[in-house]
Amino acid sequence: MENKLIEFRNVSFRYTDEQPWVLKDCSFTIYENEWVAIIGHNGSGKSTIAKLMNGLIFPQKGEILIGDKIIDEQTVWEIRREVGMVFQNPDNQFVGTTVQDDVAFGMENRGFPREEMIRLIDESLSAVGMEKYRLTEPYRLSGGQKQRVAIAGVLAISPKVLILDEATSMLDPKGRLEIMETVAHIQTERDLSLITITHDLNEVTQADRVIVMNRGELWKEGTPREIFTEKASLRQIGLDVPFSSTLAEELRRYHIPIEKEPLNHEELLEELWTLHSKM
Known part of the structure; x- marks a missing residue:
């Protein structure tokens, strides 16, 4: 984990000039092949961080680097090939009439050759255990199956970073466990950097490192064991252990x-x- 992959340099962001800053002078680094969990109470800025990483929004102050590229209007489409994102509700990501159509969508937008698309559809669905459902209509799937397909669609574009933004929060405990086992396996197999934004403590304890946000600022970062020794302080900022x-x-x-x-x-x-x- 020596090579920097994502770097926030004194980043500040707010959604309107009338609102307070959602992020305030935030700086941190994420390395290649690292699993980082970002936690914090509601409104602490963690989902805003995910959107900034993917170029869905841009900082008003500071800069964000993916590799050696600063995220801006000129680099955003190139950056999005490097950074894949899975949201809380998979229904919001479905656009295809079948599972394979949905997985193909991102590749079609990026002009992948047809032969490569066919290969990547097979590989991505196999990676998440959904190859038998390729001709199924997405609305017929369970919540966990939908999230698997959403992850497959992101994997198909071969990103360097996979962001899960509360991606398991709508699933039952068994579904959450299955998804995270799948994702952990994929990260190892593909040398991905994995960023999980979550309230699930089981997910947090599996990460290599934890970034704790509080009121738009980086409160603390460290290994899960280091973070959870601060039990009293975590409870003071509204977090559980x-x-x-x-x-x-x-x-x-x-x-x-x-x-x-x-x-x-x-x-x-x-x-x-x-x-x-x-x-």
Whole structure:
């Protein structure tokens, strides 16, 4: 993760001159092949960051680089081939009458040769486990299947970055788990950078790094374990922490020496087993 892929340099943004700044002097870097989770309470600026990365909006102050290119009106279409985005509601992204038509749409707009489109449709649907549904009408799919197709449509244009903007929030826990397992596999297989904007703590704990936003400013960044050690501070800005971390905090109050901050119940059980073995 040594090569910079996305860089925000003192970026500020507001939607109208009459409104307050949604982002204020925001600077951070995301590297190649890195999984970064961006979290924050509603209105903290995290979805605005996603739109800025994809060139859907442009900053009023500062600059954003994708690779060595600054995002502006001249580079935006080139940038969008590098940065793919999946939104909360997949229905808003469907334009084709069948699954394969929908996956082909982005490639058609970019002038991909037909033979390459056919190959990429096959590869992308196979990557998300939807190859059997290529002739199905999108409205007949379940919510999880729709998100898989939306992800396939983005993958088909071979981006360097995949952004999931609350893309699992409308799914049940099983659907969320399946989508994130698929995405994690794709990231490894294709050497993608993955950016997840989410309230799901399970997604956050899987990331390489977490960026915490608060009132339009970068509040803190670090590994999930580093971030979730700041339990009291996170709660003060309206964020939750994993149940396993909360339980470990309670156990410490009863003088049970949980040293490593557990990110899930498996890690907590391992810590307790290690303590038991030493007794």
